Amino acid sequence: MFRGIIKNGIRNELLLKVEEISGQNVFNCYQCGNCSSGCPVVEYMDITPNQVLRLSQYGASEEILDSETIWVCSTCLQCSSRCPKGIDVARIMEAYRTINLRSGIGKINPRKIDVSAANDIPPILLVSAMRKLTG
């Protein structure tokens, strides 16, 4: 009888892609929670950064692709600088975002931005949001 919590087998296609894009090994994580405790926007996330790592280890990457968490992450790099195992957690977040963006799933529809308001918004804000949240 199969007993386990592995959904599609560890290191499924999706996780391999995440590891390729991020260059990180998610199995290095031992769940200390430093990333989540330092994250300034964790209260807006549906799964915490350490849960992103844990779900990845379980082969449950699909759940992460559907989460709000990867879009709330503002790449402030606090998690990456605090990880005692040297995991660049922000790169893992970026990898999940990137996989979505490459399949056309983004957070902003550029056509729907109110252009009249754009005059007051600095270019640095528009360009960075476009780069991180559109494909």
Place this chain on the structure above:
Amino acid sequence: MNLPYYPGCTLKANASHFEDSAIKALEKLNCQLQEMKDWVCCGTVFSLSNDDLMLQLSSIRNLLRAEKQGLNELIVLCSMCYNTLKRSKDFITDDKEKLEKVNNFMYMEEVDYKGTVDIYHLLTILKDRITFETIQDKVKKPLNSLKLGAFYGCLLVRPKEYAIDDFEGPTIIEDLLSALGAESLDFAYKLECCGAYQTLTQKDVSLKRSYEIIRSASRAGCEAIVTSCPLCAYNLDFLQKEIDEEQVDFNKIPIFYFTELMSIALGAGWSSKWSELHFVDPEQLLRDKHLL
């Protein structure tokens, strides 16, 4: 001293007072910012994906053009441009295969990018090349009695390999402000994220972040916050309109670029044009302290 200079988009738009004040302040230190020719956007944020070199092109194109112009270094004022250009440079230059691919992409530029241009933030130049002692000697109007909070945000100190000072306990901005005669007060949120580009899509995130940063500074006794990032400056300054409407215990405080305060202290003065680019009025505080 001539300083080859990369401005970036926002210093030519909403943050033109950052550039203007830097030019004026540096003249008092016998330094000239020399803007490189034909620059383009740096990309604003460094791409964290390993397998997409396209996202590095805007940074590398600037570095290639700087090389073509015979420059061996670029001085950057904007925290985000600094971080993006410097990390892009290392990401591409340290890997021959990536370097070759990027050069193939940019064949229209006619010459190859080699990776010989070094990137410095202006704060590093002020500290190491000009020195804070020299700056202190040239202060004409010390910022006496002005209580300031130095705000680093993310990209001056993270990732730690690219930090311009200690990544968890930086003091470079405080040291500069002290040299200018101001009192620098430490506050708990000085290395926190302001919400960055979430302002466009999830404004409540940036409103909360900015509120907490400003409250932390105010409670420490800061009368103003000092930054070097145009995105932090925008969030911390312009979001105060909505924060003020939402939070009962909130008092607005002005947000300065460090160069604006240098300009005042070094005797290059203040310009009313700069005030127009602020949301929270900076002049009242400066008048109260007899600095205008």
